[in-house]
Amino acid sequence: MKLHTPLLAAAIVLALTACGKSSEPAATPDTLAPAEAAPAPEAAPAVDASATAAATDATAATADQCTFNLEGNDAMQYNVKNIDVPKSCTQFTINLKHTGTMPVAAMGHNVVIAKTSDMNGVAADGATVQPDHVKAGDTRVVAHSGMVGGGQSTSITFDVPKIADGSYSFFCTFPGHSTMMHGTLTLV
Ligand SMILES: [Cu+2]
Incomplete structure (x- = not known):
């Protein structure tokens, strides 16, 4: 044969x-x-499968990694100057707690996300807007919370890809606060 x-x-x-x-x-x-x-x-499919599973676990973001607990106080300060935002997060949440005791009318805080270069403009245009101090329909704003006073909390959630096209910051738009109350968002 x-x-x-x-x-x-x-x-x-x-x-x-x-x-x-x-x-x-x-x-x-x-x-x-x-x-x-x-x-x-x-080919050995068993080895490939376990390696893929390990890689998935390593890159998958947990809820904790996609959330940051921010604080504001009676001295017109946030507690951090930067928040790292993992690229692996689809959405990112910032919880803001006002740790002071002053009322919202005197020491209100919020958290607003916009390009760093738009921060002053967004804050200025929101200065006279009650009660949130963010101009209605401001397209520069990626996300913003309401104003809170001492002992109160608020929260924002935004889509992470929306802060990928430049340098973004978080800041408070209560009149006069953004000069001190601002920080950067860093994609990591
Ligand atoms: Cu403030």
């Missing part, structure tokens, strides 16, 4: 060639297929 096979194959090729070129494309893959397919089943 072994001796005859090459001869047989050669005979078939010759025969097909003689029949016309239109038959060659179909005949060639059939001839090569058994030899090329043989090594494929030797």
Whole structure:
């Protein structure tokens, strides 16, 4: 059989060639297929699967990683100057707690997200807007919370891709506060 096979194959090729070129494309893959397919089943899918699972666990963001607890106080200060935002988060939440005791009318705080270059403009345009101090329909604003006074909390959630096209900051738009109450958002 072994001796005859090459001869047989050669005979078939010759025969097909003689029949016309239109038959060659179909005949060639059939001839090569058994030899090329043989090594494929030797791959080890078990190892690949565990490696993929480990990689997924390492890159998947947890709810904790996609949330930051920010504080504002009676001294017109946030407690941080930067918040890292993991790129692996689809959405990111900032919870703001006013740790002071002063009323919202005197020491109100909120948290607003916009490009750093738009911060002063957003704050200025919101200065006279009651009660949130953010101009209605301000397209520069990615997200903003309401104003809170001492002991109160508020929260914002935004889509992480919305802060990927430049340098963004979080800040308070209570009149006069953004000069002190601002920080950067850093995609990590
Ligand atoms: Cu404030």
